[in-house]
Amino acid sequence: MTTVARKQRFAFPEMSDWFENLPARFAMPTMGDLYTVRIEDYTEDGRYVMRAELPGMSPEDIDVFISDGILTVQAERTEKDVTKNHGEIRYGAMSRSVTLPPGADDDDVKADYTDGMLTVSVGLGAEKAEAKHVEIRHGN
Structure with missing residues (x-):
């Protein structure tokens, strides 16, 4: 009798990881024609740091901007006009936005x-005061 060993896996892995692990022919874009840029972020030496995986890109194909406390990375990989025997590389527009922490200095x-x-770092200044609660009066 043969025993088959199985790996225990969490029943609901993070959705982006789940899609990333699908075979390329079944992988789907996340929003319209946009693919999600994979990131990690952390705070180091008084700065918010976001690192993004953008292999095979040139800096001219990458755009980074901040608007209303949101840091956005956009990039586009153009497909080479060649006949392929096999292809798993993603082409097209990619984007990822993250909300900056309180006190971020744009x-x-x-x-x-x-x-x-791609490594983007944003200085962290003094955090703004906590939210203030406003008393609600009942008018008659």
Whole structure:
């Protein structure tokens, strides 16, 4: 009798990971024609840091901007006009937006693209005061 070992997996992995692990022919874009850019983010030395995987891109194909406290990375990979025997590389527009933490200074932003990784860091100034509660009066 043969015993088959199974790996225990969490029943609902993060959706982006689930789609990423599908075979390429079944993978679907996340929004219309846009693919999601895979990121990681953390705070280091008083700065918010977001790293994005953008392999095979040139810096001219990447756009980083901040608007209303949202940091957005957009990129586009164009397909080479060649006959392929096999293809799993994603082409087209890619985008990812994240909400910046409180105190982020959108005038203190740095971006670097090295070895397929885009690193964007935003200075963190003093956080704004906590939300103030407003007393509600009942008028008669």
